[in-house]
Amino acid sequence: xxxxxxxxxxxxxDALQRWLPKLVLAPSMFIVLVGFYGYILWTFVLSFTTSxxxxxxxxxxxxxxxxxxxxxxxxxxxxxxxLFGGMFIGITLxxxxxxxxFLDQRIRREGFIRTIYLYPMALSxxxxxxxxxxxxxxxxxxxxxLRDWGWEGFRLDWLIDPDRVVYCLVIAAVWQASGFxxxxxxxxxxGVDQSIIRAAQIDGASMPRIYxxxxxxxxxxxxxxxxxxxxxxxxxxxxxxxxMTAGGPGYSSDLPAMFMYSFTFSRGQMGMGSASxxxxxxxxxxxxxxxxxxxxxxxxxx
Amino acid sequence: MTSLxxxxxxxxxxxxIYAVLILAVLLYxxxxxxxxxTSFKTPEDISTGNLLSWxxxxxxxxxxxxxxxxxxYFWNSIKITVPAVLIxxxxxxxxxxxxxxxRFRGSQLFFGLLLFxxxxxxxxxxxxxxxxxxxxxxASTTTGLVFVHVVYGLAFTxxxxxxYYISIPDALVKAARLDGAGFFTIFRRIILxxxxxxxxxxxxxxxxxxxxxxxxxxxxxxxxxxxxxxxxNNLVNTSTGAKEYNVDMAAAMIAGLPTLLVYVVAGxxxxxxxxxxxxxx
Amino acid sequence: xxxxxxxxxxxxxxxxxxxxxxxxxLSIKDGEFLILxxxxxxxxxxxxxxxxxxxxxxxxxxxxxxxxxSGMSPKDRDIAMVFQSYALYPTMSVRENIEFGLKIxxxxxxxxxxxxxxxxxxxxxxHLLNRKPxxxxxxxxxxxxxxxxxxxxxxxxxxxxxxxxxDAKLRVEMRTEMKLMHQRLKTTTVYVTHDQIEAMTLGxxxxxxxxxxxQQFGTPKDIYNNPANLFVASFIGSPPMNFIxxxxxxxxxxxxxxxxxxxxxxxxxxxxxxxGLEDREVILGLRPEQIVLxxxxxxxxxxIRAEVQVTEPTGPxxxxxxxxxxxxxxxxxxxxxAPAVGxxxxxxxDPSKVLLFDAKTGERLGVAGxxxxxxxxxxxxxFKGR
Numbered sequence: 001x002x003x004x005x006x007x008x009x010x011x012x013x014d015a016l017q018r019w020l021p022k023l024v025l026a027p028s029m030f031i032v033l034v035g036f037y038g039y040i041l042w043t044f045v046l047s048f049t050t051s052x053x054x055x056x057x058x059x060x061x062x063x064x065x066x067x068x069x070x071x072x073x074x075x076x077x078x079x080x081x082x083l084f085g086g087m088f089i090g091i092t093l094x095x096x097x098x099x100x101x102f103l104d105q106r107i108r109r110e111g112f113i114r115t116i117y118l119y120p121m122a123l124s125x126x127x128x129x130x131x132x133x134x135x136x137x138x139x140x141x142x143x144x145x146l147r148d149w150g151w152e153g154f155r156l157d158w159l160i161d162p163d164r165v166v167y168c169l170v171i172a173a174v175w176q177a178s179g180f181x182x183x184x185x186x187x188x189x190x191g192v193d194q195s196i197i198r199a200a201q202i203d204g205a206s207m208p209r210i211y212x213x214x215x216x217x218x219x220x221x222x223x224x225x226x227x228x229x230x231x232x233x234x235x236x237x238x239x240x241x242x243x244m245t246a247g248g249p250g251y252s253s254d255l256p257a258m259f260m261y262s263f264t265f266s267r268g269q270m271g272m273g274s275a276s277x278x279x280x281x282x283x284x285x286x287x288x289x290x291x292x293x294x295x296x297x298x299x300x301x302x
Numbered sequence: 303m304t305s306l307x308x309x310x311x312x313x314x315x316x317x318x319i320y321a322v323l324i325l326a327v328l329l330y331x332x333x334x335x336x337x338x339x340t341s342f343k344t345p346e347d348i349s350t351g352n353l354l355s356w357x358x359x360x361x362x363x364x365x366x367x368x369x370x371x372x373x374x375y376f377w378n379s380i381k382i383t384v385p386a387v388l389i390x391x392x393x394x395x396x397x398x399x400x401x402x403x404x405r406f407r408g409s410q411l412f413f414g415l416l417l418f419x420x421x422x423x424x425x426x427x428x429x430x431x432x433x434x435x436x437x438x439x440x441a442s443t444t445t446g447l448v449f450v451h452v453v454y455g456l457a458f459t460x461x462x463x464x465x466y467y468i469s470i471p472d473a474l475v476k477a478a479r480l481d482g483a484g485f486f487t488i489f490r491r492i493i494l495x496x497x498x499x500x501x502x503x504x505x506x507x508x509x510x511x512x513x514x515x516x517x518x519x520x521x522x523x524x525x526x527x528x529x530x531x532x533x534x535n536n537l538v539n540t541s542t543g544a545k546e547y548n549v550d551m552a553a554a555m556i557a558g559l560p561t562l563l564v565y566v567v568a569g570x571x572x573x574x575x576x577x578x579x580x581x582x583x
Numbered sequence: 584x585x586x587x588x589x590x591x592x593x594x595x596x597x598x599x600x601x602x603x604x605x606x607x608x609l610s611i612k613d614g615e616f617l618i619l620x621x622x623x624x625x626x627x628x629x630x631x632x633x634x635x636x637x638x639x640x641x642x643x644x645x646x647x648x649x650x651x652x653s654g655m656s657p658k659d660r661d662i663a664m665v666f667q668s669y670a671l672y673p674t675m676s677v678r679e680n681i682e683f684g685l686k687i688x689x690x691x692x693x694x695x696x697x698x699x700x701x702x703x704x705x706x707x708x709x710h711l712l713n714r715k716p717x718x719x720x721x722x723x724x725x726x727x728x729x730x731x732x733x734x735x736x737x738x739x740x741x742x743x744x745x746x747x748x749x750d751a752k753l754r755v756e757m758r759t760e761m762k763l764m765h766q767r768l769k770t771t772t773v774y775v776t777h778d779q780i781e782a783m784t785l786g787x788x789x790x791x792x793x794x795x796x797x798q799q800f801g802t803p804k805d806i807y808n809n810p811a812n813l814f815v816a817s818f819i820g821s822p823p824m825n826f827i828x829x830x831x832x833x834x835x836x837x838x839x840x841x842x843x844x845x846x847x848x849x850x851x852x853x854x855x856x857x858x859g860l861e862d863r864e865v866i867l868g869l870r871p872e873q874i875v876l877x878x879x880x881x882x883x884x885x886x887i888r889a890e891v892q893v894t895e896p897t898g899p900x901x902x903x904x905x906x907x908x909x910x911x912x913x914x915x916x917x918x919x920x921a922p923a924v925g926x927x928x929x930x931x932x933d934p935s936k937v938l939l940f941d942a943k944t945g946e947r948l949g950v951a952g953x954x955x956x957x958x959x960x961x962x963x964x965x966f967k968g969r
Binding site: 021029031035039046055103115116117124132133134140235236238242257278280 | 316319320322323326327329330331332333334336337340348349352353354355393396397399400401404406409412415416419421422423424425426427428429430431433453454456457460484485486510513514515516517520521531534535538539547550551554557558561562564565566569572573576
């Protein structure tokens with residue numbers, strides 16, 4: 001708690017001290033106002049213009065949004081996002097929780113194992129995408145490996161199959177992020193009140209049942225955080241697509257972030273690109289706002 | 303069946319657990335192992351063997367070629383990452399200091415705005431940012447990228463420091479003010495010496511984020527100013543000529559090794575950064 | 584060293600919010616030890632922060648010596664403070680902690696070293712000079728915090744509940760040490776506490792606060808023997824004063840309080856004979872030590888027989904609880920008196936020690952005859968409007 005003395009007998013040094021905190025914060029305040037919110041506003045405005053290769057501030061109403069909705073590629077990207085997001089979040093959660101629960105069982109070399117599970121997070125999505133692109137290479141990747149090991153006739157050409165290519169994205173993304181979710185849940189598990197578990201044991205429940213019915217439900221806040229973070233990653237996914245598939249084959253593995261980049265910077269459709277960016281923002285807000293709202297509400301209940 | 307957590311002896315369920323965990327370890331390691339193996343093979347070995355086959359000749363040719371292609375971009379990444387990490391950490395520290403110990407009207411609001419900014423999908427600011435960089439004459443330069451990374455890293459770095467400093471008791475600052483210390487003296491002589499853990503977290507987190515970034519790199523740079531992630535992607539996704547997977551994998555390793563090494567050496571700070579960012583609100 | 588005067592100090596945190604400090608008036612002489620005591624939320628820490636300059640005041644003036652420091656920043660007021668949490672700089676050694684303020688004031692190093700030695704010797708912390716605060720015990724940290732303040736040789740020392748974080752035994756020891764130190768150094772000190780025993784034993788002057796207002800300002804003896812209102816009477820003294828609500832009566836021209844123990848009745852003649860007090864709803868205040876066992880030698884003091892409800896032998900006394908006028912009353916008797924529960928005792932009162940308080944306002948009645956304290960008039964006006 002700080003405040004500054006009333007001015008009447010203040011020395012110049014005091015006057016400076018009073019303003020210093022504000023001065024120090026000012027550049028950041030400026031940057032945030034302009035670079036974050038100002039730019040969002042700018043993009044918002046652009047989405048209502050007829051801009052193509054260069055910004056052009058002719059009012060176009062909702063035309064760009066309409067063009068988006070008429071655009072097959074945008075629909076594919078959006079559907080892919082739902083599919084990718086849903087599978088990514090679901091599978092990552094399952095794997096992350098499972099690994100966390102197992103690691104919570106007083107495992108030897110737990111630290112070492114945890115380090116292995118988490119290292120993918122240290123890699124760029126480009127590196128991850130490149131690695132998995134090679135691993136899933138139809139003909140020379142995993143399928144060849146398994147054939148060499150005796151599983152004859154095994155084929156894995158999802159990467160070039162327009163209907164299945166999204167699964168490849170999911171695999172790579174799950175590999176990268178599940179360690180992080182594991183770490184979150186492990187921390188959460190470690191914070192669980194031991195007396196609840198003991199009470200359940202006295203009641204005669206087996207450990208799996210205890211975890212399923214008692215421990216995991218008490219980790220609801222962690223679930224929410226995890227879902228939010230994973231959803232956030234999914235919506236922003238750009239690097240992974242660029243590296244693994246570049247949106248292909250065709251645009252069957254496109255995602256909104258890729259779409260936005262492509263239309264804005266490669267195809268000279270700034271207006272449409274801006275509209276797609278605003279829609280992405282909308283998707284993120286649709287997730288955060290209810291989350292923050294529920295967080296604030298539960299706090300008040302306490 | 304004995305209770306698992308209570309008696310870590312040898313039981314069927316325990317063997318199953320270890321089996322699963324070890325399987326997972328292998329699955330996590332396989333991509334890395336494959337990358338390494340492939341990078342040390344010759345193209346002939348790659349086409350005749352499979353992902354996990356040992357090279358008949360351990361050859362560094364992939365690495366040589368990869369380095370030849372991406373080395374300039376590697377140094378670009380360094381030129382971008384190092385200044386950006388240092389600057390964004392420094393500003394974040396000062397911001398966190400003000401927000402936790404010198405609060406004034408409007409500073410809480412600012413913090414809220416900043417917090418919201420952590421969730422920002424960067425797509426919403428790419429265009430205006432590129433306009434601005436152009437007007438500042440920084441388009442397609444490494445300096446421009448440093449600038450962008452500092453601006454958009456501020457939200458996280460400030461968050462880290464503010465959350466850390468808020469646990470330092472007010473009385474410490476009050477005592478220092480009574481001793482006659484001013485704003486910067488308190489920061490330099492009292493707060494900074496206490497900040498080593500969070501500085502480590504911030505440096506490592508920012509290094510990883512900025513080095514690994516692709517979006518800003520591909521949008522705001524071109525040609526000679528590109529970071530290594532962009533160079534890697536260009537290399538791997540070019541469709542001209544025969545694919546040289548050993549070069550691709552070596553290049554991926556070159557791009558990934560710095561952050562991987564940082565993780566191995568200082569992983570615990572990285573994890574703290576992850577959980578600090580995750581446990582928000 | 585200097586005097587401290589607070590003139591009509593007011594503080595609010597914002598328009599529309601209730602006042603945190605209202606019309607604070609007090610003054611202490613050079614070398615005096617002032618205690619600010621009261622329950623949590625009474626404003627004592629806020630007042631201390633205002634004196635230090637860590638918070639602004641919205642009205643009035645603070646004078647140190649003859650200087651109006653109300654607008655000055657903390658570092659210009661020449662004040663040193665010891666915090667409840669000690670607030671030692673964790674990354675610096677004890678020596679560096681003590682030197683910090685001196686270095687900022689640009690003293691030369693040899694003078695600084697002299698000060699550190701002087702202070703370390705005074706507080707017996709010479710052997711700790713090179714340690715860091717994390718390596719010290721609570722009591723040692725407290726001394727270092729005091730050393731940091733002493734080295735500055737300020738005009739005024741401020742202590743914000745410095746003993747609250749110590750365990751009970753250490754607290755009693757440190758209390759005595761503080762008193763000794765004050766006697767030696769004669770430093771003008773303002774000391775905040777919620778512990779009324781510290782207030783009574785350490786202070787030259789005590790200001791009892793509640794809800795941002797000074798309820799009474801005077802010497803410990805004044806506050807104890809002549810509390811200005813019900814709150815002060817109840818706050819100071821352990822075990823607390825007994826409060827018996829009753830209605831005064833006038834009989835044969837004399838003002839009486841009627842006590843009823845269920846077994847017997849007693850008419851307590853009152854020292855104050857003000858007109859207009861009869862039939863008034865009052866609260867009678869009597870301290871536990873003012874109720875004694877009747878010794879049978881008819882000395883004319885009113886007595887009453889009462890049944891013992893509870894006894895609490897504390898070691899130095901026996902506390903005996905009886906019922907008077909349906910109120911639980913505590914009597915502090917000699918330790919060798921060990922009545923059984925249900926036994927009947929004959930208790931004796933001294934009417935001259937009895938205090939009367941208005942049942943509605945808590946104001947002390949019959950104040951004529953109260954010894955005058957410095958801010959006496961101000962005190963009376965302060966709780967008039969409550």
